[in-house]
Amino acid sequence: MPAGAELPPLGEVSGVVMFGGTANVDQTDDHPFLARVRGYARQAVEAGVPYLGICLGSQILARALGSEVVKSPVKECGFEPIRPTAEGKQDPLLSQYSDGDMVVQWHEDTYELPPGAVLLATGDSIAVQAYRAGERAWGIQFHQEVDAVEFGWWVDIAAADTDLAAVWGKSADRLRDEASRLMAAHEERGRELFGRFAEVVRGAR
Numbered sequence: 445m446p447a448g449a450e451l452p453p454l455g456e457v458s459g460v461v462m463f464g465g466t467a468n469v470d471q472t473d474d475h476p477f478l479a480r481v482r483g484y485a486r487q488a489v490e491a492g493v494p495y496l497g498i499c500l501g502s503q504i505l506a507r508a509l510g511s512e513v514v515k516s517p518v519k520e521c522g523f524e525p526i527r528p529t530a531e532g533k534q535d536p537l538l539s540q541y542s543d544g545d546m547v548v549q550w551h552e553d554t555y556e557l558p559p560g561a562v563l564l565a566t567g568d569s570i571a572v573q574a575y576r577a578g579e580r581a582w583g584i585q586f587h588q589e590v591d592a593v594e595f596g597w598w599v600d601i602a603a604a605d606t607d608l609a610a611v612w613g614k615s616a617d618r619l620r621d622e623a624s625r626l627m628a629a630h631e632e633r634g635r636e637l638f639g640r641f642a643e644v645v646r647g648a649r
Contacts, residue, residue, distance in 0.1 A: 451484050459494040459645035460484070462501030463589060468553055469500070469507045482508045488581065494645045495581040496537075499551055502575075502583030509558035509577055518569045520549035521612035523622040523630070526573045526586065532564035537582055537640045538574055540633060541565065546626045547586035547633075548595060550612075554585070580648060582641075588634045592627045596620070 454460075462481065472479045486508035488495040497505040503513045523546040532538040554570050557563050558577055565574035565584075574584045590598070602608055603616040614622075 451480060454484070454487055454491050454493050457493065458649060459641070460488050460496070461641070462495070462497045462504060464499035464501065464551075464587060467500070469503050469513045478504070485581075489578055492578070492580055492648065494641065494648050496641050497581075497583040498589055499585060499587055502585055503553055503555055505577065505581060505583045506555040506558045506561075506572075506575075509561065511555045511558045513553050513555045516552055516554040516570055519552045519612055520567075520570060520585075521608070522549065522614050522619045523547065523626045524549045524567060524569070524586075526565045526567050528565045528574075529563050531562050531576075532574065535562075535564050535576060536644060537576075537637055538564045540636050540640070545633065546622075546630065547588060548590045548630060549586050550598065551585060580644060588630070588637050591631050591634070592623060595623050595627065599623075 462485065467475045467478060469478055469482065482504050485495060485497065485505045489505075489509070495505065497503075507513050525544045526541060526547055527543050528538060528541045532541065555572060557572050557575055561575045561577045563572065563575050564582075567573045570585065573586060574582065576582050599608075599616050599619050608619070609615040
């Protein structure tokens with residue numbers, strides 16, 4: 445978020461989608477906008493404005509609702525399985541997912557389930573992969589917005605100055621191979637997820 449950029453008043457928006465980033469949510473001295481968007485996320489929940497937070501966006505929502513965001517026990521990168529809970533299988537957004545569906549991950553922070561939130565999906569290494577706060581706010585740790593082209597950019601950029609296997613546990617070649625086999629289904633689920641969120645937004649007007 446550029447310095448000086450203004451967030452639109454919640455009364456003037458129909459829904460909020462908050463994407464990822466490389467900062468930790470508490471690095472507000474270096475990135476002052478994080479404090480602003482954290483407050484914005486909480487206000488969206490309180491006002492009933494539909495909210496979808498992805499990766500950092502889910503961490504911002506969790507922090508706004510009282511959960512600490514900390515370093516994960518493992519870094520997740522590339523395609524990893526998620527495990528929907530019983531509640532997730534009934535959720536307006538998450539019910540499309542099946543046990544073991546492979547989703548794009550790229551994060552090193554995690555959080556506990558926010559107070560009062562409903563756990564919708566877990567993972568083999570990270571306990572909270574998706575949750576709902578109230579009736580219209582969701583946080584998902586995985587990058588369901590990413591398509592093949594963008595993922596390819598991420599891998600190329602990271603591989604240019606990082607030993608991916610040493611830092612993230614997977615080489616660039618492995619990540620590209622995963623994408624070649626799994627991205628098409630991931631993209632289809634992404635289209636469905638955002639379509640469902642759009643329906644929530646239309647129903648909340």
